[in-house]
Amino acid sequence: MNEKTVAVLKQAFKEFYFKNAEKIITPIRMKEREFGYMSFDKVMVRHLSFQTEGDLRAFLIKEMPHSVYYSCAYYYEPTFAMDEKGWKGADLIFDIDADDIPTRCKEEHDHWICKDCNFMDKGKRPDKCPKCEGMRIDEKNWVCPLCLKATKDEAIKLMDFLLKDFGITKENIEVYFSGGRGYHVTVERSALEELDQLARSEISDYVSGIGLNLESLGISKRASYEKMQRMLPLANDSGWRGRIAKFFSEMEFECYNSNDVKDKMIYIYRKMKHKNFENFVGEVIGKLSTKIDAMVTTDIHRIFRLPNTLHGSTGMLKRRCDDLLSFDPFIDAVALGEEPMQIFVDHSPKFTLMGKIFGPYKSERVKLPLMAAVYLIGKGLAEVD
Ligand SMILES: [Zn+2]
Numbered sequence: 396m397n398e399k400t401v402a403v404l405k406q407a408f409k410e411f412y413f414k415n416a417e418k419i420i421t422p423i424r425m426k427e428r429e430f431g432y433m434s435f436d437k438v439m440v441r442h443l444s445f446q447t448e449g450d451l452r453a454f455l456i457k458e459m460p461h462s463v464y465y466s467c468a469y470y471y472e473p474t475f476a477m478d479e480k481g482w483k484g485a486d487l488i489f490d491i492d493a494d495d496i497p498t499r500c501k502e503e504h505d506h507w508i509c510k511d512c513n514f515m516d517k518g519k520r521p522d523k524c525p526k527c528e529g530m531r532i533d534e535k536n537w538v539c540p541l542c543l544k545a546t547k548d549e550a551i552k553l554m555d556f557l558l559k560d561f562g563i564t565k566e567n568i569e570v571y572f573s574g575g576r577g578y579h580v581t582v583e584r585s586a587l588e589e590l591d592q593l594a595r596s597e598i599s600d601y602v603s604g605i606g607l608n609l610e611s612l613g614i615s616k617r618a619s620y621e622k623m624q625r626m627l628p629l630a631n632d633s634g635w636r637g638r639i640a641k642f643f644s645e646m647e648f649e650c651y652n653s654n655d656v657k658d659k660m661i662y663i664y665r666k667m668k669h670k671n672f673e674n675f676v677g678e679v680i681g682k683l684s685t686k687i688d689a690m691v692t693t694d695i696h697r698i699f700r701l702p703n704t705l706h707g708s709t710g711m712l713k714r715r716c717d718d719l720l721s722f723d724p725f726i727d728a729v730a731l732g733e734e735p736m737q738i739f740v741d742h743s744p745k746f747t748l749m750g751k752i753f754g755p756y757k758s759e760r761v762k763l764p765l766m767a768a769v770y771l772i773g774k775g776l777a778e779v780d
């Protein structure tokens with residue numbers, strides 16, 4: 396990013412924070428949290444602490460950071476070195492990112508460039524360049540409404556696990572659009588606050604369906620069908636067993652029509668045979684589980700993007716979703732205005748912000764509203780020249 400571009404971005408962020416200072420809400424128990432930020436020069440600063448909402452707002456206007464973060468953890472001394480902070484507890488957090496969900500649209504809108512021979516192709520980045528075998532590959536990942544719809548679906552599934560399987564109340568769960576490529580789910584003010592890394596990894600495995608097998612459903616090669624009939628789950632069972640039984644009760648299979656889900660599962664098991672059935676249940680678990688970034692959930696010192704701050708790679712807000720179903724990131728999280736700005740776009744797929752369609756662009760100079768210009772600049776696809 397050239398200097399002129401950085402200066403323009405900083406100015407846009409500064410004006411936003413200045414005009415919207417009162418909208419910057421501080422997290423609960425702010426004084427016990429560590430804050431950090433990344434500057435536009437990509438320098439990461441951590442171990443900060445703010446005493447009042449005013450301090451935080453003044454800081455944002457002064458520093459114009461690329462990204463601002465706060466710890467999910469509560470500390471006795473948030474500004475001390477990591478092992479001296481004194482950990483009290485941490486919110487339970489989940490990160491759902493489009494990168495982790497293989498949507499088909501990625502084949503169309505993602506591409507990569509070999510830094511050694513400039514060879515470029517669509518789709519997911521290969522491990523090495525097929526032309527020169529170079530390993531220095533630059534990824535240009537885009538995110539489209541389909542990608543974000545896929546991440547929202549994962550967030551909806553996760554909510555279901557948290558509410559039904561873990562008994563967490565709705566009031567303790569906040570869902571946010573991350574401002575970039577997905578959703579963040581935070582559980583605050585709950586008894587889970589004190590859970591250590593290992594316990595959080597159990598929760599992460601549970602919602603991801605890891606460790607679930609046919610035995611947990613009551614199926615084993617050695618069991619008789621009568622025994623299986625006793626052990627198999629019913630659709631209204633709680634937890635994973637009920638989820639899987641419900642899936643089987645609703646699925647269509649060879650016009651099978653009995654309402655007894657156990658009989659149906661045994662019928663399908665006999666038809667498919669053990670190995671195929673096992674693979675099939677694996678696929679079902681894949682569908683019903685939620686694709687979270689386990690590293691984030693198990694990290695009890697994690698710093699997470701601060702709600703209502705700008706995402707440096709999009710100029711969009713990390714924004715709370717009051718109604719997840721109707722939330723539209725390309726409208727509800729758009730933060731910057733429509734002042735015209737001239738930029739040079741290297742390339743960009745077509746995209747929509749606030750109902751306005753932009754692009755596609757290819758090596759051209761265009762005048763765009765600030766929100767769209769910053770969106771492309773943040774993604775490294777355009778510059779101010
Ligand atoms: Zn190459």
Ligand SMILES: [Zn+2]
Pocket residue numbers: 498500501504537538539540541542543
């Ligand atoms: Zn997409």
